[in-house]
Amino acid sequence: QKEVEQNSGPLSVPEGAIASLNCTYSDRGSQSFFWYRQYSGKSPELIMFIYSNGDKEDGRFTAQLNKASQYVSLLIRDSQPSDSATYLCAAITGNQFYFGTGTSLTVIP
C-alpha cells in the first residue's frame, strides 16, 4: 500500500464549478500535508499546506484535513481553465516526504 494515494483522473469540470481533489494516506502518524500544482512541462509549485483537522482557506482554494478518516482534500472554487494541471498531494511522516502520483484536472471553458 502506498503511503499517499490519489485518483489519477483525469477529472474534468466546467469553468466556474467546484473541483474536488482527494487524497488518502496510510500512516496515522503523518503530521503535515501539502498540495502542489504542476503544469505540464513545469515543476511543482506549492498551493497550500495544512496541519490541523478542519478546513483552511486561501482565496479560491480550500484544503480539508480529516485525520480520523485519513484523507486530505483540495477544493477549487470558481474553477478556471488556468487551473488545468496535475495536483500532487504530499504528506510528511516522521522526517520522510511522500508524494501521491497526482490527479490531472481539466477545466472546460
Added chain:
Amino acid sequence: GAVVSQHPSRVICKSGTSVKIECRSLDFQATTMFWYRQFPKQSLMLMATSNEGSKATYEQGVEKDKFLINHASLTLSTLTVTSAHPEDSSFYICSALQGSQETQYFGPGTRLLVL
C-alpha cells in the same frame, strides 16, 4: 514564498559527457534538498536526499556513482550526471526544505537531453 533556482534550465550534451546541475535556495537556508527525476507524463521520482555537510541518501535503484550529489553549503546542492547516456534524458527537479515550515519548495527544473 521561498525561492529555489536551478541552473541550467536546459542542457543538451553528447553521450559520455558529464553534466552538472545546480540548485540554490535564494532566500532561505536549506539543510536538506531533494533531487527528483520526472519522465514525460509520469510521476515525480525521488532520486536522493541531500544533506548539507554529509553524504546524500540515495533511493533504491539510483546509482550513487552515476548521480553525484554535493551539498557544500546551506544554499547550494549540485547534481552531476556522470557519463550521461540517452536514457538519462529527463526532467531533473530539485527542491529545498524550509525548516520552519517543513515545506518543500521546488526549483524550476532542468531538462536534460543526451544525444
